Structure formats: structure tokens, C-alpha cells
Amino acid sequence: MDLKNSEKNQTSLVFCVNGERFELCNVHPSTTLLEFLRSQTRFKSVKLGCGEGGCGACVVLISKYDPFLDRVDDFTASSCLTLLCSIHGCSITTSEGIGNSRQGFHPIHERFAGFHASQCGFCTPGMCISLLGTLVNAEKTNRPEPPSGFSKVTVSEAEKAIAGNLCRCTGYRPIADACKSFAVDVDMEDLGFNSFWTKGETKDLKLSRLPQYDHHHKNIKFPLFLKEMKHDLCIVSEKHSWHKPTSLKELQSLLELNRADETRMKLVVSNTSMGYYKDKKVYDMYIDLSGLDELSHIRKDRTGIEIGAAVSISKAIEALKAESRGDFLSDFAMILEKIADHMGKVASGFIRNTASVGGNLVIAQKNNFPSDIATILLAVDSLVHIMSGTQFEWLTLEEFLERPPLSSESVLLSIKIPSLETIKSTSSEQRNRFHFETYRASPRPLGNALPHLNAAFLVEVSPSDDSGGSRIDACRLSFGAYGNKHAIRAKTVEEFFTGKMLSVSVLHEAVNLLKATIVPKDENTKTAYRSSLAAGFIFQFFNPLIESSAGVTNFHLNGYSNFPFEKDFELKENQKQVHRNKIATLLSSGNQILEAGNEYYPIGEPIVKSGAALQASGEAVYVDDIPSPSNCLHGAYIYSSKPLARVRSIKLSPDLQLDGVKDIISSKDIPSGGENIGSKSIFGTEPLFAEEIARCIGERLAVVVADSQKLADIAANSTIVDYDIENLEPPILSVEDAVKRSSFFEVPPFLYPKHVGDISKGMAEADHKILSAEMKLGSQYYFYMETQTALAVPDEDNCITVYSSSQCPEYTHSTIARCLGIPESKVRVITRRVGGGFGGKAIKSIATAASCAVAAQKLCRPVRMYLNRKTDMIMAGGRHPMKITYSVGFKNDGKITALELQILIDAGIYVDISSAMPHNIVSALKKYDWGALSFDIKVCRTNLPSRSAMRGPGELQGSFIAEAVIENVSATLSMDVDSVRSVNLHTHKSLQLFYEHCCGEPFEYTLPSIWSKLSISANYEQRSEMVKEFNRSSIWRKRGISRVPVVFQLTLRSTPGKVSILSDGSVVVEVGGIELGQGLWTKVKQMAAFALGTIECDGSESLLDKVRVVQADTVSLIQGGFTAGSTTSESSCEAVRLSCDILVERLKPLKEKLQEEMGSINWENLILQAYTQSVNLSASSYYIPSNNSMMYLNYGAAVSEVEIDLLTGETRFLQTDIIYDCGQSLNPAVDLGQIEGAFVQGLGFFMLEEYETNLDGLVLANGTWNYKIPTVDTIPQQFNVEILNSGHHQQRVLSSKASGEPPLLLAASVHCATRAAIKEARKQLLSWSNEEGPDSTFLLGVPATMPVVKELSGLDIVERYLKWKMSKV
Ligand SMILES: Cc1cc2nc3c(=O)[nH]c(=O)nc-3n(C[C@H](O)[C@H](O)[C@H](O)COP(=O)(O)OP(=O)(O)OC[C@H]3O[C@@H](n4cnc5c(N)ncnc54)[C@H](O)[C@@H]3O)c2cc1C
Ligand code: FES
């Protein structure tokens, strides 16, 4: 076959999207489905969150007809990795396809809205489709008919439906509830706060209030004509071709052709490996292997199961599960089910649905991918079938992995798992049993995270007649994903075990042997941790066999629910074993108690977030959803890869075909009269582009502008920058360096916090002192789901309009004007909504908008940018890292008398908002009465990316530093830490001393009552006792519980508002605040309805539906300021109230007159009359907080309980209880969302998120693969929140208090609870070696990731335990 021949067979690519037919003849084979949908259709609900399969924002449902089975398969997939050509003949469904604002929303959309499960909304369409996929497939099963209103989905399936989807806003609990509401086995009482029902209503009533779901209703329709289509595809253009061979012969010819022509050819099945490798190479020929029968079958016979290489992981799981229920021998059935279970943790559902088993093994073999599948299949002696040219051969998987990388003309055809008959040992006897288990230690229990280590063990054991013990007759121990080339068999350990009777000493020796075997290639890859994991897995596997033969049956004793190995081990026991590692409990449930006042109706009502259903259907428009104007160009940053270097030149790579690359915009392109300024804060500016010298890695050097975003990204990625460091000082890469070189930013005196009391006196009063204790805190990345983005459109007369995803359009506006050297009147910045900000879209968003503006102005064409995740992560800077040194004096009873701190803040290269950090740190640190407090805080200027505000900037660290001090004091005194906290809580008197200007009246100081109320509601005392009891009886798991308070100082800023009443009575509102997902628009709507309602005419109670809050437009409403610091919702509300008051004043005389004349007057008539009588119906105002209302304190407390696994270092978050003072909440549903979402973001900071860099400051954690934000399986399993209505606060906006940031600080409770659990582990460790304890003054780092927890709990815990056991014999 040659290309010419295949041209004759040229077919076109045909598929449907939401029922619309598409036929394409000329497609570049590397085009992804996401690129096509977003750039060439009107369907924008698929969002680009990561482009690597790790976030779920782009999930679609693919429906594909299977002509052999005559059925349509429906499965979810990530459209960012799916190649467009591979969906030939398929029907695609996106969120807007199942319902929308015009045809009516789908119940999924409505329930997401009603359960308050959408905040910024960027993740929501993907979540909805993930759930849809699960529903559609459950409805196809032959499970019993569910009761009306429910689906066939179970609660557990409903929760797992979204296990691979990331959400940075909500904290997942409401999303899980929305999903669970469809489940047939849901207990309605378990579903959290929602807008459908109120507490106490009956189950039937509740069900009737839910948007109705009919499980018979076809959610999706498969267009019939697609069934008739042939599935082979051949698209050939001049330069590229896509082939989907349907026979091996055809494939062989294509491969042969490739060899002769040396064309650049790529084999593909589902292309998911591109999520990891991001191969930017452009290939000439793509060969899709999924049309070959030989690669798509699953066959079984007595010798085992053969799985075609192109079979998806999901299909393989299904088949293995089915076989495990089939007629194989019981041991083999058990093995198959365990393999399937393990495969269920590979990636996430929407990846497994397409990712092939063969593709996985090939990348493991060719590219050293840390595969799970290779490891688990290695342990069962799997075989692989390879075709090389016209040769076919069977190899063991081990031989395959050991071979040199598979050549491009070799194809993996299938994989065979042999039945046990073929792998029994020669000495095998009838009563021998096989034991099999698989393991993976990963930061997320349900998958979507690569493991630190995986393992699988298959062991043949025979019971010994005389001793009652067990002999190992044969064993296969495989390990992988630990930073070596590929999965391996631990042969020396296998040989050591073989023929031995199991005993503690044998296990001890095996562990030592193993630790020398499992050593990562690269020294920096957590070597000791990974070796210790291997020891843990081996121990976990073999120890129950020893204990069961020794008659130990109390498996609670070792903290695992292992089933004992019995001599008469039955099939059912094997079946039970299968479920050993499963998470038995549901992921999450919770209680919410929300007290709100109703005197300002509809203020205080938990109304659904404005636009939530639109967000769910994907119709809500974000900056990147705005259709590109004709001629639009796209930009991508070229950033510095050196921390300090002269930039001599920037050139595009000569290898690139650069047809579509238009220009490189740098500082030289700043127009004359303009300034090279990329952002500004009250403390200073930073350049838009580096000029002669680049001052940190990630600094903007230039923007490549090209025809498409993809091309711009490729070009930027391959530019060649010539650096030179001659005569430059070495860069400052640490705060210590900064101190040595006196490199600091100034802190304006008015912002530098004041010391409290007399430190020398306080120290003199102390009974004990801790001197110069040190700790460090790292950074955190925002991980907004929508990365930085803007679109600049040049307008007439040298004007420009810029659409920006920004928390501060006003600053963006003035920066652009200065940059372009034009008056501010010629600039207009529009921001409708932001796909998550968390501070990262404040100062940091300005440069993207300014870059687009400069490029657009120069090229006289619209220019847009949407940063890829990696670039965003490298440039973002994130939270401020810092080094803290403190000395503390305290009494015998734990009362602290003095605290003295030196804090070095790493601000990075430009000032941004860093000068505010000392103030923020100290304000949160003052939550305890330190007696006397003094500090020396330096804001260090380093050659690292400039840090910016991130939710609770400084406050988070300050609050945590306070807890670390308290923990250290209690450890030193061997006192209960909760008592130390209690004894140091402020009285109102000490509060006055520490928070001079904002402490409020004594009745406003609600913390003491929250503290004791929480103790009761969270059952703190009793649970503390239960934790102690658990720790006494459990060896391998330890628990900890901790209660933590928060005091948070808030400051209101001036904010504008404008209200206009249109002639039909509908109302348009503009405010300075930006909708970031925090529900600002919703509160503003409520305020407008309340304040206009004070006119008291008929129908004004339905005003809420008439109010529309519109996008921020900097020429329509000026002085918008920042949306930051948690208070913009309330200040925007107040500005709206003032505007409404003006309107009500203007309308009142007319209303009274009309009422007198007509008896009653309704709203519409009043407005109509007002129009005819020329009443000015637009009013604006500028809210300026008065001195005594500008600042206030907010309070809350949390109790968290965790459980740590001493073998892996994994922490499970069992329960969190929060009480939070919201004053009189403006909208308790919105505030609840803020509290839960902030807490989970804080949990990420304390426990999971490692924003790792190299020594030069280059961010290494630059994507979803290595930066792990919380997922639905890493939130508190029980999450209870109470919003306290603390009554009237004269100075607050309708007595409300903010909720955006303070709850984040409460996540320290999880960290402290983890520390408590580790303390128990260390105590136990010491007791085994009869050493003195307890050793409790250790420091637990942040984040307390698995390796960190494990290291402190004892990397050699297994060896020490076994030694201890041996010493007792
Ligand atoms: C977000 C994410 C998370 C993941 N997590 C995990 C995890 O936790 N554990 C784990 O083990 N894996 C994980 N994976 C890897 C995943 O299993 C593989 O990407 C997938 O199985 C590859 O299959 P594919 O069909 O997409 O292969 P493709 O991407 O189409 O192909 C992969 C490579 O193999 C070649 N190839 C494919 N099939 C053959 C064949 N039959 N013969 C010869 N060459 C072939 C292709 O040319 C290509 O180079 C994850 C992947 C993603 C995207
Ligand atoms: S964008 Fe596709 S999974 Fe993140």
C-alpha cells in the first residue's frame, strides 16, 4: 500500500456534537477534540484546565456504536487528550448538550445549582458530564428499577463519579451531595444544605422538591446515521495523514512504508500518554490501532486471559471483574479481581475509559513511565504478544521490560495473564494456597495521582503439618514506580523466601534485603521513603500470615482489617480479601447549621448563587469563551530560565515551521510615550518585560504572537534565548542570602505592626523559655481552574478594549494606559466573571492584560492569551515563603508571657503587595495573648518570582506560627496542647491591648463562646478519650485530634455601586467588586432587592428576580478597586444600598402621590410613571467606610480528627467541625461555600501541596502530575459546619461579617491533629526500644505530605517492630 493508493480510499471525518453533524476532510491529525470544540464550534462548556488529563474540566461524553454487539457504548473522556480523528463515527455530548437556558436545564444542572455546588463554575460543566457518564451507564444495567426520581447509581458510585475532577472553590462536599442526590440508596438526611428543602421535611416531600430526574428518559440521543457508518478512516493531506487500519496486513504495509520513507510516524490508541509526555513533535503519519480486532479482543481459556493491547483500562477492569465471578479456580478469580481493583486506581475514570492497557505497557517499556499496570501484571507472570514487521513472538512481561525500547515498527498486540495452573511451583500440593495483593502509596486514595511506589505480591504457601506455621513455596514480588527504569521483580528477596517457614526473623531479614533492592535511580527522589514503603508493603502482606499461624486473630491490634490466613482458606475468604484495601466508608457527609436573620429579607436567605445553572450548563462566558474577533492573534510568554542574567537575544528555533508566527513582542515594543510597566500596587510597579537583565526565573521576556494559541505555545517553548552572566553578581536565592546582602523591600512605617507590652519583662516573668526555635513555611500555588487570560481589541482613535480575568480591573486599566502612553479615557477594561482568583488574579493578572494590549496596539489586531498551566505555574510566584525564628517564655501552667520573633519573608524580585505582609502576619498571630510580643520582620528581595497575595496572605502563616509556638510550649511542658491553647486565649481586656482599634465591644468577642460551644458540638472531650483508646490498641494507625481558634482582622475599602431601573421595572446593577465565584453578585442582588423593596409598593417582594448584576466595565463605573481581603462583597452591597436609598428617596414622593390617588401601586406602574415624569432612575454612590466601621475582628474555631498510616505516611481526614461567626450572614449558603472551600484550600496548603522549585527557583511542580490540590477523596469524611449568627453589629453592613479568607486558617487544625498522631507513633517507636519518651518537641513541616509524616513516624518502623517482636520471643 502506498500513500497514493490510500488517497483513493480517502474518507472524511464524520461525527456529531450535541446532535449536530460535522464532516471534515482536512484535519491536522494532532488536533485535539478540545481544540476543535473551543475554536470551531459554539460549544464552550469544555474548559481547558490543564491540558494533561489531570483536572476534568474538559470532560465530554463519547457515544460509540459497536456493530458486533449492536449497542452504543457511552463513556466519558478528556477532550484535551482525545485526538479529533479518533472520534470518527462517534457522538459527543457536552454539558450544554443535555440542557441549557433556552431549552431548559437538565436536572444535573439544576441540582448542582440547588446544592450550591458551583462557585466560580469553571469546573462545573466537567463535573456534570462526569456524573452524567456514571448515570447513563448505571441506567443500562439490569439492576432493579429504582424508585421514581432516583437513578440506578449507588451513593458510592455517585461520589466516585467526580473523583478525577478538580475543583478549587467548593471543597467538594456540595458537589458530592449533588451527585449523591441521584443515588438509589441515598439517605436524604445525609444530603447537605440546599435550596430545595428545609430541615425536618419528610423524605417524600424532599424528593418532590428536587428537580425531577427520570431514569427512563434518554439523556443523550445517538444519531442513527452514525450506526451505518464504516469505522475505518483515512485522511490524507499533502503533509499529514491519519490511518485506521482494520487488518494486521494493512498495518504491516503502513509500517513498512514508514520504514522505507522514513516518514515521521506515530502509533496511537487514545493518545492519553500525551498528558504526561506532552510530545510537541509534529508527525507526518498517525496510525490509529484501535480498529484492529487482534488488539481489541478479550479472550479466555484454561490457560488464562488474553487482553488486546488496544482494550481500554475500563473495559479490562470490567472483563476481569466478570471473570472473577466466572468459572476460574477461586484463587485465580481472586487475583483477577484484585488486579481489576488496582486498575481502578489508575488515573481517573475519564482517562481509564479510553487509555489502553497496551499503551500503558508500551510507555512503561519505551519511556520508563511509572506504570501501575506493569507492576501488577509482572507479579502474575504475564506474557506479551509482539509483532515486529512480519514476525510474531510471545515474551514474558519481564523480558519485554528488560529489552531495549520497542522499535517504531513493533506493535504490542496483546497481554496474557496466565492462569495459576501454569505458574504453580513444581512442589505444589493440593492444599497449597495462593495469596495475592497489590499496593500503591499515593497522595490520593481513589487515584488520579501517580504512586510513590507500587507493588504486587503473589505467593504460594503451604501449611506446615508439624509447627502450624506456613511455608513459602514460591513467590513473585514486583515493585515499580519508585524512580527506577521500570517495574522489577525483587529476585534476591524471592529466593530468600522460597522454601522458608514464615517467622518474624525471616521477615526481618527479608525486609533488610528488600531495602537494599528498592533504591531509586535518582538520589533525590525520596529514596529512603520509597525503600521504607517497600518494607511496609512486604510487612503488611506477610505479617498477617505469621500472626494468623501464631493464632493472633485480633486484627484491630495491628490497625489493619486483614483477614486471618486459615488452613481451610475458602473461596469466600478470598473474596473477602479482595476488599481489604478498599475505603469502606463513604467519602464525605456533613451537617450544616446555619442561623441567619430574616429582618432584611431577602438578605439572609440562602438563595442559589446567581448564574449557577448557567455555569453548570457551560453557557456562562469566561474571557476565553468570548468568540475571537476576526483576525485575532494569540500570544504566549517567553520567560527567563535564569535567575539573573543579561538577555542578549531571543530567537525562534530554526527547526520550526513558522508560517503562523507573527511577531515577538518585548520591551522594545512599548510605544513611545509609554512605560514598560506590567503591574502596580500601592507599593510600587514591576516591568512588563525584562529589559537588559532578567532578574528571576519565570520573568517575562517577551510574547510570541501567532495565529493560534497552540502555535504560539509551541513557538514560545522552543525559542532560543541567549543569556550572559558576565560581571553580574550571583543571584539572591534565599532569605539568608538577602540578609547577607541587605536586600530588602521597605515597609511604610504606618503599615509596620506595633509591638505589644514589654518583652524583657515578659521573659523575666517566665518559668521556662524556648530560645531561637526555627521553622520554615513554603509557598502555595493558586490553582485557579482558569489560568491567566485576556483579550485586547484595538478600537478607533487609538482606543483599546481589554477583556481581562482580573480581580482589579481598575489597576489593569491604569497600567495599560501607562504602558501604551495613552490617556486612561482611551482604555476600557471589562471583566464579567473570573474562573477562580484566590488573590492570583489581582496584581498578577495585570501583566497578561497589558501584554495583550501592547501586542494588539502594535499589530493593530486583536490579541488574546490563555496561559498554559505550566507557564502559569512557573510565573505565578504564589504564597510568600518565610523563615521564622522565635523565643518564647512561659509559666508552668502553659501561660505564655512573652513571644519574640524574627521573620524573613521571601518576597521575590518585585514588591507586589509584599510590604503588607508584616501587618497581616502579626494581625493573625495576635490571636493568643502572648503577654508581650515583639518582632523583627524583614521583607526580603530575592531573585525569585515575586510572590503575591494568596487567600489569607500572611494571616495564614501568622495564625500557623501561633499554633506552632503553642505546640512547642505544650510539648516542652508535656502538657495537653488544648489546655495550653485555652489558657492563652484572649480575654476582652487582652484583646483590647493586642487589637487596639478593632476589638469591638465585649459582646462582640464571640471566640470564648465559640470555643466552648464547639467543644460540646464536636464532642471534643469524649472523642479525645476515644482517640487515646484507639491509639492504645492500634499499632499501625494512629489518630490525633486538635482544636484551633482563629481571630482575623478585616478591613473594608471604599467601593462604588450603581443601580439603574429600566422602564419595565427590571434593574441593572454595577459594582466595584468582581464575581470570582465567591457569590458577590448573589449578595449584591439580594441587597438591591432589599433596599429597593423599602419603597414598599406592591410586588416589590419579587424584586429579586428583576435584578441583574452586570460585568465590571471600568469606563462605566470607575474606582472599582480590588476585589480582595474578603470584604468586597459587603462593601459592594453597601454601595448598592446607598444607591438604592437615593432611588427610593427620588421615588417616594411619586409613590405616595400615586398611592393616595389609586389606593395601591405596584412596582412596574410606579416605574412607568417615574419614566413619564422624568425621575432620574439611575443612581451611583461610592461607599467610604467610616473610621469606626473600617476594621473589625472575626472569629471561628475548628476541631479536626485525623488518622495516619504508619506504614505509608498517608493521613486520612476523619472529621472536621467548624463554628464560624458570620454576624448576620447576607447569604448563609454562599458563606457556607466560602467556609468549606477555604478550609479545604487550607488543608491543601498544610497537608498536600508542595510547590517545589529547584535551587534556582524554577518551579518543578508545574502541572497536575506533581502538584496535588485536594480532591473529593482528600477532604474530611465528616465535615460539619455551623454558621453562627452573632446578632447585631452596628458598624457592620446589615450586621454581616466576611467569610472568604478566615476559615482557611482553621485548616491548621488538621496539621496539628496530624502532629498529635505522629507524637503517638513516636512514643510507640521509643517504647519498642525501651528508650525514654515521649519525644514530642519535633517539628512537623508544611505541607505534611506522606513522606514527611512517614519520616517522622519512623522510616525504619517495620524493622524496629520486628526487632522488638524478636526480642520478646
Ligand atoms: C492523567 C493521567 C493519569 C494517569 N495515571 C496513571 C497511573 O496512576 N498509573 C498508571 O499506570 N498509568 C497512569 N496513566 C497512564 C495511562 O495508563 C496511559 O497514558 C495509557 O494507558 C496509555 O494508553 P493510550 O491508549 O492512551 O496510549 P497512547 O497515548 O495512544 O500511546 C502511548 C504510546 O505507546 C505507543 N503505543 C500504543 N499502543 C501501542 C501498541 N499496541 N504497540 C506499540 N506501541 C503502542 C504509542 O505510539 C505511544 O507512544 C495516567 C495517564 C493520564 C493521562
Ligand atoms: S483540561 Fe483536560 S483534563 Fe484538564
Ligand code: FES
Ligand atoms: S467552582 Fe469548582 S473550580 Fe471554581
